[in-house]
Structures are given as structure tokens and as C-alpha cells.
Amino acid sequence: MNGGFSRLGGLLRKESLQIWRDPSALAIAFVLPTMLLLIFGYGVSLDARNVQIALVVQHPGPVASSFTAGFAHSPFFRPRRFLAIQDAEAAMAAGDVQGIVWLQSDFARLALGPGNAPIGVIVNGVDANDARIIEGYVQQVWANWLVARAAVAGGALPLSVQPRVRFNAAVSSRNYLVPGLIAVIMTLTGALLTALVIAREWERGTMEAVMVTRVTMRELLLAKLLPYFVLGMGGMAGSVAIAVFLFGVPLQGSVWVLTAASALFLLAALGMGLLISSFARNQFVAGQIAIITTFLPAFILSGFVFDLNSMPTPVQIITHVVAARYFVAILQSVFLAGNVWSVILPNAAALALMAVVFLGLARVIARKRLD
């Protein structure tokens, strides 16, 4: 390692100067995560709110009104009234309403008498997720109405349901999405940072000149890894700050656990970037590969939106090579549940293994040669 420190020092100094002068690296580390978080944080929500719903009351009356009032007062629904079921169906076909609640003409009579009052519920099933949520909400309104009626009648239902939600007390999907989103975003920025800056050196011919010195491949890789690790951790801190202070996501676990897990994850992501850069020699290709091999799998196969357990087994197996999967699990735990070691430790071990594999592969594949 004769002179190695001087060489590494020189490369690190050069890299820092470039980061400082060239806005693109800073943009990838800070602006890109912020933009994505804002867009996704505000734009993506799995909660159904203000759902347009058609109320078809064929025979208005006090009983029907007391039932429909439950919809009018709900934060989830924007009811629109129709007199004929045909009109409501036309509105649903046009996409103006997402569901129809149909109180038939004999509703009041049957509701007051014995037997079942006929309530038709038709839900637009194009978006299966929304459909299920609407269905659930309608049932809730209905249950509330039954409870209220039972109280008026002086009786009581034989059982009472008291739902209590653990780990995301506000049942806000944002609280659950934002931590996962951080993992997805950091996957992209981590891989992009290293892949792009090395591809840039190939493009500009500087790599070729640097290689014909005594510098070793290990020094070259370290000189790329260290500065962008620092930068990536900065971006990570920024994202966490946005999550906590802007979106109000609770941070139940410890900051130190979060930092350590992020460091492991970032090493894996940067290692992936280094690996990409060993075969992508221009920025365009490097960017494309980074997006296809890191961002998309992280988005789809990390469990950040789509539940891993409901995927077919072959796909579930594939998800094990997606680093974001482990990080999403850790982040959701640290943010929403606290330091749950039974979740954190195995996932952290998986991240450490992936970091070792990616960095090791990058080191083995990287040659001080152009072919």
C-alpha cells in the first residue's frame, strides 16, 4: 500500500471537489428524493376518501332518510341521489360514481317488520382495491345504523365490536407508505450515484488516463464508494426529516437503529451501482440499467405497496434478491412499531449479506482494463 493513502486521498479530494461543483450529484442525492417523496407522499394514498356514491331511494321516507344520513355525514362518501336505478347505473358506467346503494321501494316496510330489508350494493370493481374498501365502508355505515336503531328501540345488539388498530393508530396509509417509499427512493439514488459518476468518467476519457498510473482498482472503487456513501446518508437523513416533520409519520424506534440499517442498505445500493458501472460505460445506459434493475423491483417486489405474502411463490422467491425488501421491513418496523428486534435483526443480516455480495462482486469484476 506504498503511496496508497496519497493516491486514495487525491482521488477523494477530486471527487469531493466534483460533487461540490457539479450540481448533478447533489441533485440525485437531495433533490430527487425530495421531489419523489413530495409527489408520492401527497399523491399516492390507498385510503378511499370522498368516494362518489349513488343513493337510489325509490320510496323516500323517515326510515330511508335515517339510513342515508349515515352516508351524508361520513367523511368517506359524497352521496348523490337518484330516483331510478337505471340513472345510477348509467352514472356508474360513465365513471361518475364508484358505487350504488339501492334502497328498494319496500325498504321501510320490511325494515320495520321482521325479515331482511333489501339493500342493494353495487360496487365498481375495476379497481379491486377501491372496491373492497368501499364495500367495507358501506357495511360500516350500515352497522352503525343498525346499532343506532337498536339503541332507539331500547334493545341492544348481542355483541359489540370495538376495533383497535395497532402500529398505525391513525390507519393512515401514508404512515405506512412513506417509510417504504424512502427505501425505494434510496435504492434508486444509491445505484444512480455510483453508476452515473463512473460512467461519466468512462465517457469523458478520464478513467482511461487515471488507470495508467499506479492506482489500484481497490483505490478507485473506494474513492467512489466513500464520498457517495456520505452523500447518500445525507439524502437519507433529508428523507427521514421530510417523513417525520412534513408528513407527520411517527418514528417509534430509535434513530440509531435507523442509521445503522440505512448504512447497510446504502452499501448494498452503492455496491449495485458499482456493479452496474463495471459494464455500462455511458451515462444513458448506466441510468437505464439502474432504473430497471433497482427502482422497478424495489417498487413492485419490496412489499412497499404490494403485499409479499399474497404473491405467487415463484415471485416471492425472486423478492429475496431485492435489497429494498429487507429495508422496507426494517423501516416500517422502526417507524411504526419501534425496535422490534425479531424483524430488524434478520433483515439487517440479509442487507449486510447483500452489501458484501454486491461490493465483493464489483471488486472481483472490476479490472484495470478497457476490455
Added chain:
Amino acid sequence: MSATTDPAPALRMEAVRRGFRIGRRDVVALDGVSAVAAAGAVTGLIGPDGAGKTTLMRLIAGLLRLDAGRIEVLGVDVARDPLTVQGRIGYMPQRFGLYEDLTVRENLDLYADLQGVARADRTERYQELMHMTGLGPFTERMAGRLSGGMKQKLGLACTLVRPPELLLLDEPTVGVDPVSRRELWGIIDHLTRNAHMTVLFSTAYLDEAERCDAVLLIHEGRLLGHGMPGSFTAEMAGRGFSAAAPGIGRRRLQAVLADVPGVIDAVIQGSAVRVVTATPGPPDPAVLAPSLPGLTLVATPPRFEDSFVARLRARGGVSAAAKVMATAASPAQPRAPGDVIVVDHLTRRFGAFVAVNDVSFRVGRGEIFGLLGANGAGKSTTFRMLCGLLPVTEGSLRVAGFDLRTAAATARGRIGYMAQKFSLYGDLSVRQNLRFFSSAYRLTGARQRARLDWAVAEFDLAPILDATARDLPLGFKQRLALACALMHEPDILFLDEPTSGVDPLARREFWRRINILAEGGVTVLVTTHFMEEAEYCDQLVIMAQGAVLTAGAPEAIKAGVRTPDRPDPTMEDAFIAVIEAAASAPAIAA
């Protein structure tokens, strides 16, 4: 090269072979190259683009693996111990290897760190290098904001921070202005004479051979010749003549002489035609060309290029030049007087940067007009404005009476344009390229078929019609690009750096075609940084830093710089003299 002065060469190559896989094809870049480079000397690695120069440089630097053979640098086998070799040599790749967002000083610091120069020694070494390169006043400037010549010198300084035992320079003079080129050669001479450094210098400029102590001439991956530059020219002694005949234009004369058996080369030089014969000894003009009464032949000294041409011809490299059309490619327009291209006080700014500064010139019908200058002189910007691709900031221009930026498509249809690097569709075949470009110029039906047939016959494309354009040798690409530009029989032809890097035979063939087109009344506007290409022009302007330094016929420009101790200046001498005169002239009030 006498082996007695230095028994241990700095570089020894034995049967070096290296191929690449391009798409589905295997290409042999170097095939059986064996040579040595003497220590303490400048060895020139000379050949056209695609000859294998860069591959050889990279093999020597340990950046590529050998397929077969052996390379020994300073006694070390590169394949076995590349790191040791890399620690002892200096290598400047084609784009100089500079970090453009670092200052001159920071670039030097980086390379000093990488090459292990002790901090205590740096100040002195930097001073030496800055003095040698003249970069002293610019140490705090970003490398990206230096001129091409200054970047080249900074790249050199970076490789010299720790004096290497062998210095590899890969085409350092491409696109650099002649003044910087001459300064670079001064530095190289200094390094070999005073510091006893060994230099391997690759170039596509054949005239640089004479500056080297030894030359390796390579072409298509094979070593075509090896020896002192004098030995190349000695072979050609007594075979070069300057031909002139009364009552016949130089282009016509050249065309006739090039077809005479026993003449291997005929190029326009000044007002005469330079002829190289197959055998030494003065030929009898009457026997050589009975059709040319009054032909006089005056012996001229041989050049390195003559030897290259002779070797290519000997290898059977009779390109289609021999049968270049006698038929004019274009409708023979009467040589009507009047200017086809008129440029008046043209200025183009990009922000605060003035790319083209108050440029004026006129081009008559059937004239070949040259824009000569180094990279960054403003040639391409001028060109783009003429083609209507870029709006002008100030001034006016007219091409065939139109401003192409606002003219209708019919006006543009009178222009043929051949872009730098040829702008062919690499994935299409030759036939598909021709068909596409003819459709783009709105040729259809029988006319399109006729023009396709014409192009195939005229440019001898039949054997390669189904070849993919990307895989063609450079000379063929150039031929195809010209064919594409001529599909619609334009009467104005724009050529942007048409022959940079092609071999001398391909260049000769190209210019013969252009000459015939010009004879047929086609107006040709050409940009080039090849000084010798300027000889083909009827009129030219020399540009530097966006401004026209001088204008006129090549002979007149050369005559203007004639001095007693330089009775026969070359175009390059003229260029340098003009630039120096402009630099020393009192600054014009801004």
C-alpha cells in the same frame, strides 16, 4: 536506427494481435505487428483512422489484453505485470484525460497524488511544467475553460508530473491549431533531447512523420513500414515532379495525369500538379502524356506521404479512384457569373461567448471554397447558420438567393449536405441508406430508381450494397455519405470536415469527385482543419476564434507570407504566420 547505440529498446512488440467483436462480426484491429522503439527517441505511430493506433497504445499501456504476441515495456512484460509498467510510463489518451470541472492546479495535484510525487518536490516540478507549457498564468482556471491547445498541454503536463520513462501520446495533435501543434513538438523535442525520455506519438497527419526519429506506418492493423523517416522518403527519391501545362486548368491537368499509366499519384499543389511516378528518373513528358502539349515536369523533393501512397498502391489498393466518373455527376450548369453564397458581417453569440465574429465572404458558382481553422475557430457554427440550422445573431447570409432558415423546402432541395462523421444510419444497409436519403429529398418512382442506379455505378457500391453501413471501412462510409448527399443532384454542396482521418488514397478519390462536380458547376463549401486540403480550394478563409484572419486564393495566401529564408511556404507556415500576425497586431478597440 542503429542497434548499436542502444541495445535495449524501450518498447518491444512481437507478433501483436488483437481483435474485437463488433455486433456479430469479428474485427481484427491489429494483426502480427512486430517492432521496437529505441530508448530516448521519438517514435511516430502513423496511420489513418481505424488503422489500429489507439488499440496498440492501449495494449502497450496494459489497458487491453493481447490475443496473441508479446509486448515488453522497459523490459517488463505488460501482460504479466501491468501495474509496474503503468507506474513507469505516462499516457495521454485522445481526450487528454482531464477533469474539466477541476482547475489546472487541481488536475496537477490529482495526478501528482496518483503518481506518488512527494509534496516537497511538487512546487519545483509544477514551476518547470508551467514554464514549459506556458500555462503559468492559468493555474486557477477550470480545465474545461481552456482552449484546445491549452488542454492538450495540460494533459501533457499531468502525465509528466513524475517524469515517465516512456511517454505514450495518442493523437495529441488532432484538431489542434498549427501553432499549438508546433509548440507541442517543441516540448517533445525538449523532453527527448534534454530529459532523455522515450516518446511514442500516434498521429493521422502524415506530415508529422518527418519530425520523428523513427516511424511505424500502420494501415488496417498491419505494419506497412518501419524505419527512419528518411528511409521512407529515400525510396521515393527522383520520383516526385511538379507538373504544369499551358492552357489547361490544374484540376483538368490533375485528372488527366492521375489516369496516366506509370503515375501513382497526382495531387494539386498550388497552381501546379504534384506527380509521383512508379519508377525513379525523369520521365519524358511527351511519352508520359502525349495529349498534353507543353507539359513541363520539374523535380520536387519526395515526401513521406508519397511513400505511403506507393505502399498502398503496391498492396493492390487501387481504389475506385482509378475509375472515378468521367461523367459529371450533376447537371452541367453554365458557369453563370454571380455569387451563390453571400455572407455579410455574420455574427453569432452564445450568451457572452462570440462564436462567429463579423465574418464576410462570397462564393461564386462552381467554386470550391474552404473554411480553414482549428477546432473551436467557428467553422462549424458558420456552417450551421448557412445550412439554416442555427439563427444568426447579426448580419445576413444568402445561399442561392435564400436565407435557408426561412426558405421553402424547394430552396433547401438545392443543397447537398455531408456532415462531419457522415451521419449515416449505421444499422441500415448501404442500399437502405441510399433509398432513405433519396426519399428524404422527395425522389420517387423512376427518378428514384435512376438515381439509385447512378449512385451504385458511380461510387462502385455494387459489391457492398447489402453491407451494414456501420461495418464499412471509413473510406467507404465517406463514399456512401457523398453519394447520399448527391442523390437529388444539388447545385450547392456543403462538406463538413469530409476527409478527416481517411487514408490518402480515399482522400484523393474523394477530392477527384469533388473536382469533377465543381467543373460541372456545383458550388462546394468545405470546412477542414487539414492544411493540405486547403490546396484544393479555389478560395479560402482562415478562421481563428470566430474571426476571419485572412481570405484569398491558397497561392495568394502563401505568397503573402513568403520571406527570403522561407521561399516556398506551406499552407501550415502561412496559417501560423497569419495567426501570429493577428496576435502581435495592436489590439483592435473592442
